[in-house]
Every structure is written in structure tokens, then in C-alpha cells.
Amino acid sequence: MMLWNDGYLADFPYPHQVHPELSPTWLAAVLTALGQRAPEPGAGFSYCELGCGQGLNSLLLAAANPAGRFLAVDFNARHIDHGQRLALAAGLDNLVFRQAGFVELADEEGGEAFDFIALHGVFSWVSPASRAAILRFVERRLKPGGVLYLAYMSHPGLSAFVSAQRFIWQAAQRAEGDPVQRLRIALDALQRWQVAGAGYFIEHPDVARRLASGRGQDLAFLAHELLCEHWAPLHSAEVIESLAAVGCTFVGSATPLENIDELAVPGHCLPLLAELDDVAQRESARDMACNQSLRRDLYVRTPRALSADEHRQALLDGCWAGMPDAPDQGALRFDTRIGPVEGEATLFSPLLQALAEGPQRFTELASRPALASQLSGLNPALQMLAWAGHAHPMLTGAVAAERCQGLNRLLAEGALLGEGYGHLAAPSLGAPVAASPLEMACARVLLEHPQLRGSLLRETALALLRRHGWQVEDAAGHWQRFEARTLPAWLQLGVVAGDARPPENQR
Ligand SMILES: C[S@@+](CC[C@H](N)C(=O)[O-])C[C@H]1O[C@@H](n2cnc3c(N)ncnc32)[C@H](O)[C@@H]1O
Structure with a gap:
């Protein structure tokens, strides 16, 4: 081989x-x-x-x-x-x-x-x-x-790590075994230099931090990351x-946040950045300002910039959905690379409440009394919510709910069997949504029995997980969130089939 x-x-x-x-x-x-x-x-x-x-x-x-x-x-x-x-x-x-x-x-x-x-x-x-x-x-x-x-x-961001990667690559080549075994040997060898106080680790504390966080990752993933001859x-x-x-x-x-200088670049670097016109030079400088690594x-x-009217219209034509893990309301804290940024409750609360009701056109959002007075903040706020995983643009056009549900069934079955799948297709988004093992089990049950709800759904999903050898810890909090937020969002987005209206409105 x-x-x-x-x-x-x-x-x-x-x-x-x-x-x-x-x-x-x-x-x-x-x-x-x-x-x-x-x-x-x-x-x-x-x-x-x-x-x-x-x-x-x-x-x-x-x-x-x-x-x-x-x-x-x-x-x-x-x-x-x-x-x-x-x-x-x-x-x-x-x-x-x-x-x-x-x-x-x-x-x-x-x-x-x-x-x-x-x-x-x-x-x-x-x-x-x-x-x-x-x-x-x-x-x-x-x-x-x-x-x-x-x-x-x-x-x-990764300049200093080049020497660590070269060491790992060379040690792995000389080692024996499969890629994960070789990676382990190489990481252990490098760690001995760290423990011995090699000057490289003292000068570049970031390298030790990266290696420590790598140890907690899936080693098959890390082998692909690091065992490359041409890693650069x-x-x-x-x-x-x-x-x-x-x-x-x-x-x-x-990455939407990266396009908003005030949220992506440390404030004291912004005046220097403003002096640069050349795009390539500017991007390099931004990387320096943020110590960018990815x-x-x-x-x-041949890009074509939208005119001001076209841009306005294109934004108004957009349609957005709240994601299952979005908070219901309140001020939000965004942990950006320049530190925590507060999203004001006056803007984010009404926006989150609107999205919790179901997908919204930008025009609908803009016409809400609580948002109409802060129109200029609406687009950046949606970009920030998307970046944080709380909102997603909708697909405008035909959706393929049945086809997505067919794939979702296979993915949910695979997840139970330990294949490592953790996403489902959301037809209304034209995009994936993340799902935990419990959620994958619920999806598997719902794709077979779309009407099942409440404790019956929960017990069937938990039994399925146990039957496949999953350790199920106390799932009460997780389940509440699933029932209150994830399942309604899945139904609205077509991840699973069923009636998205609240039970009291269903006949
Ligand atoms: C780090 S993985 C990324 C996979 C995927 N894009 C993702 O982000 O999850 C890199 C992928 O590129 C493929 N690859 C590497 N060199 C290639 C080459 N010269 N031609 C075609 N595929 C290559 C590898 O097999 C591997 O699947």
C-alpha cells in the first residue's frame, strides 16, 4: 500500500x-x-x-x-x-x-x-x-x-509552526506503522524537546499551545493536517x-466577520490599514494585524460590483432563517479574534425574536417597528449571526425536501453505526445543518415515523442509541432544547418531514 x-x-x-x-x-x-x-x-x-x-x-x-x-x-x-x-x-x-x-x-x-x-x-x-x-x-x-x-x-499565524511540522514530517517518515501510529511517535519525539526546554518552544509559546490542542483532536484528522511533505x-x-x-x-x-474591519482588525491597527490601497498589500497587513493562520x-x-440600487435590492430580496442553536433574544457576545464584541440587545433581540418565528425576508425584517429605525445595522447584524452559526440565508427557488430526507436517513443510520456523520441536509437552506448523536438518532426515528413527538420520540431515540452501543448521559437539557428549538427549525427547513405548525394549530 x-x-x-x-x-x-x-x-x-x-x-x-x-x-x-x-x-x-x-x-x-x-x-x-x-x-x-x-x-x-x-x-x-x-x-x-x-x-x-x-x-x-x-x-x-x-x-x-x-x-x-x-x-x-x-x-x-x-x-x-x-x-x-x-x-x-x-x-x-x-x-x-x-x-x-x-x-x-x-x-x-x-x-x-x-x-x-x-x-x-x-x-x-x-x-x-x-x-x-x-x-x-x-x-x-x-x-x-x-x-x-x-x-x-x-x-x-503559522510561520513559527513551520519548524514543528517539518520535525513531525521527518520523524513520521522514519517511523513505522500506519499514519496515526507514525504521528504519535513523531509528536512524542517533539514533546521530548519541549520538555527539555528547547529554545524554539521558549521563543514561540504558541507552538506548544497548538500542539497541546492538536493532542485533543481526532488523530486521523491531525495526520492529514501534518503528515504532508509540502505543508506550507x-x-x-x-x-x-x-x-x-x-x-x-x-x-x-x-467568513462574514472578516469583511467588517471594525470586528476583525484590532482598533489600534485600523489607521495603518486605512493607508493601504493595494488589495494584496492590504490583505497581508490585515493578516499581520490579526496574526491570521487560516x-x-x-x-x-471578472467581478461586477452592484450599483447602489442593485445592492439595496439584492439585500432586500434576501431571506434568512434562524438556526436551531440561536438564542431567543438578548444582547449577544461574539467571541471574535479581536476579543469579545457585544451585539446590542436593541438590535439583536428583535432580530432573534423575528427569526425564531420562522424564516423572514429582509423586507419583512426591515418593516418591523423595532428594526425599521436601525436599517443600516441589519445587514451587518445578519452577517454576524451567520458567522456565529445563529442564522443562515435561505435558498430561493425549488427545494428538494424528499431527496434531502433520503440522504438524511442514510446519514442518520450511518451516525448510529459510528461512521462519524454529524450533519443533515436542510433543503430550504440549500445547505447542511449540524446534528449531535442524539439529534441524529431523533432524525432517524422521525424519518421513519414523522408523527412521533414528546416522550415517545425521546425514548425511541435513546433506545436506538443504546442499542448501537452509545453511552447516553443525562440528556434532559439537550432534549428540551431539541424539542423546543431544533425540531421546529428542522420541520420549517425540511430536514425531516412533518407539520411545522405548533401542535395547538394542527388538526
Ligand atoms: C485535508 S483534506 C480536505 C478534504 C475536504 N476538502 C474537507 O475540507 O473536509 C485534502 C483532500 O485533498 C485530497 N488531495 C490531496 N492532494 C491531491 C491531489 N494532488 N489530487 C487530488 N486530490 C488530492 C486528499 O485526498 C484529501 O481528501
Whole structure:
């Protein structure tokens, strides 16, 4: 068995990771907030995910976006096999999985052009030849007006960690066993230098902090993170320039908060930032101001900025849903990278109360008496709620509830069997929602028995968990939250089938 392919772990499954920023509705809403024209997720679009891992993101997005056609690419045969099996079982005829390396893919003649190309956790982990191939692919296959989502490790947040990663990589190569065994040996070897008081650890206390938090993570995930020959944080200015060379313009971050300087950059650095006009230089300076380690960049080929009227109209046309874990009301505390930021109760309380009633058009929100007087704060507040996982843009257009529920059933069954799935498809969002093991068990029960509620639902779900060997701790608080918030939100969003009206209004 080959351990590495082009310097990347070859035949070892990457644990399932789901990223909200990959969904077309999210990307379109962030671009709209930035005043950029975006592809319309409710209309037909094509989407390519490069380095898709086991395919969860593409599976959830394909199920929830009937207007989209998806291609998911990875060179790991086990990843592609997993994705293909689930896509087939869920009847996702708008998703193709393809086993291919980036160089092979980029050098093919012809091929479809895409409205979206997305890569998460790939660009700064692959060889220079693969990075160049990705750029060629983007140059040839991203449509005019198309969006590139590119997440990568950056300087200076990871500059000091380069030496630790090199040590781990070299020690792992000399070690024996599977990737996790090799990683353990390498981490132990590095820790001995830390314990001995090596100057590197004294000069860079952040490295020890990162290693300690890594120890608490899934080691299969960490092996993919660290056992890479070409692991390299990148300078954002250089990435921005290399994408400009293939016709793509940097327009902002897919992390909404990063687009609001006052919330993303320490206040004392803002005057210096204001002196910079050049986008690449500005982004590098922002990275320095925030000690950035992971960027989620958005690029557009031939972007078109919306006029002031178009921008206003595009915001008004937006529709937003509250997410199950959103607080009901009150001031909110956002833990941003510049420290805690208070979201004022006068703005956030009425906004959260409105979203708790069900999905709302921006125009409806704007016409509420408590919000009408603070219109300029509404869009930033929604962006902050989205960033915190409390709100999500809705899909406008046809939804595929049955198809999502078919996939959700498979995911809920898999979760019970210990496959590590923790997300379900939400058709009304065109996006995934996170779910705990108890919630996955409830989903499994509800997808079979849509009318079950209350203690019967709870006991059936708990029995199912126990039967599959799950340790069920006191679930009372969790259950209350599920019944009061998560289940009504699931019903509204189509995650499971059933009547979303409160029981007293149902006949
Ligand atoms: C860290 S994982 C990220 C997976 C997924 N994008 C996510 O964020 O959950 C990187 C993925 O890129 C794939 N990959 C690495 N080098 C590749 C190459 N040269 N060609 C195709 N796929 C590659 C790996 O197999 C792996 O699935």
C-alpha cells in the first residue's frame, strides 16, 4: 500500500468535515453583502469541489440544491468510493464523483466550466506542481462571473509552526506503522524537546499551545493536517497575485466577520490599514494585524460590483432563517479574534425574536417597528449571526425536501453505526445543518415515523442509541432544547418531514 502520493497521505480516509462556507447560498449571501453580483443558487449552476475528501460537503449540497450540478474530485480511491456509494443510495443524480489528481484534471482538454469552484483544506497542503495545476484548472474552468472559494493556511499565524511540522514530517517518515501510529511517535519525539526546554518552544509559546490542542483532536484528522511533505502556510499577497494572473479578483472573505474591519482588525491597527490601497498589500497587513493562520478567500472571475440600487435590492430580496442553536433574544457576545464584541440587545433581540418565528425576508425584517429605525445595522447584524452559526440565508427557488430526507436517513443510520456523520441536509437552506448523536438518532426515528413527538420520540431515540452501543448521559437539557428549538427549525427547513405548525394549530 502506498503511504504518500505526491507528498500527501494516499490511502487513508480523511474524517468527515463539513464547512458552511462551501454552500452556494452562503457564498451568494456573503458576495451580496460585499456588494458583488453572485451566481443565483436557485437558478441552474455548476459547482466543482476539488479535494473533496469523503464527499460529505458535496453530498449535502447536491441533495439540497436541485438546481445545481456538482463534480467532486479527489485522488484517494477510498474517498471517491465512499462518496459514490452514498450518492447512489440517495439517488443524487446531480452529483458526479471523480477519482483524479489535480495535474491530470488540469491538463485535460475541454470539460465543463463552473459557476463555483471550491477548495477547503487543500491548497497549502499539496505540492507546488498540484498548486500550479489548481491555478490552471481555475483559469480554464471558472466561468466569467464565477466564484472561487479558496481556504488555506496563512502566514504569519503559522510561520513559527513551520519548524514543528517539518520535525513531525521527518520523524513520521522514519517511523513505522500506519499514519496515526507514525504521528504519535513523531509528536512524542517533539514533546521530548519541549520538555527539555528547547529554545524554539521558549521563543514561540504558541507552538506548544497548538500542539497541546492538536493532542485533543481526532488523530486521523491531525495526520492529514501534518503528515504532508509540502505543508506550507502561504502569504496572502502572493496567493492574491497568483490568482490575479489567472484572471480572478480577490473580493473578500467567505467568513462574514472578516469583511467588517471594525470586528476583525484590532482598533489600534485600523489607521495603518486605512493607508493601504493595494488589495494584496492590504490583505497581508490585515493578516499581520490579526496574526491570521487560516484564510477563506473569495475570488470572482471578472467581478461586477452592484450599483447602489442593485445592492439595496439584492439585500432586500434576501431571506434568512434562524438556526436551531440561536438564542431567543438578548444582547449577544461574539467571541471574535479581536476579543469579545457585544451585539446590542436593541438590535439583536428583535432580530432573534423575528427569526425564531420562522424564516423572514429582509423586507419583512426591515418593516418591523423595532428594526425599521436601525436599517443600516441589519445587514451587518445578519452577517454576524451567520458567522456565529445563529442564522443562515435561505435558498430561493425549488427545494428538494424528499431527496434531502433520503440522504438524511442514510446519514442518520450511518451516525448510529459510528461512521462519524454529524450533519443533515436542510433543503430550504440549500445547505447542511449540524446534528449531535442524539439529534441524529431523533432524525432517524422521525424519518421513519414523522408523527412521533414528546416522550415517545425521546425514548425511541435513546433506545436506538443504546442499542448501537452509545453511552447516553443525562440528556434532559439537550432534549428540551431539541424539542423546543431544533425540531421546529428542522420541520420549517425540511430536514425531516412533518407539520411545522405548533401542535395547538394542527388538526
Ligand atoms: C485535508 S483534506 C480536505 C478534504 C475536504 N476538502 C474537507 O475540507 O473536509 C485534502 C483532500 O485533498 C485530497 N488531495 C490531496 N492532494 C491531491 C491531489 N494532488 N489530487 C487530488 N486530490 C488530492 C486528499 O485526498 C484529501 O481528501
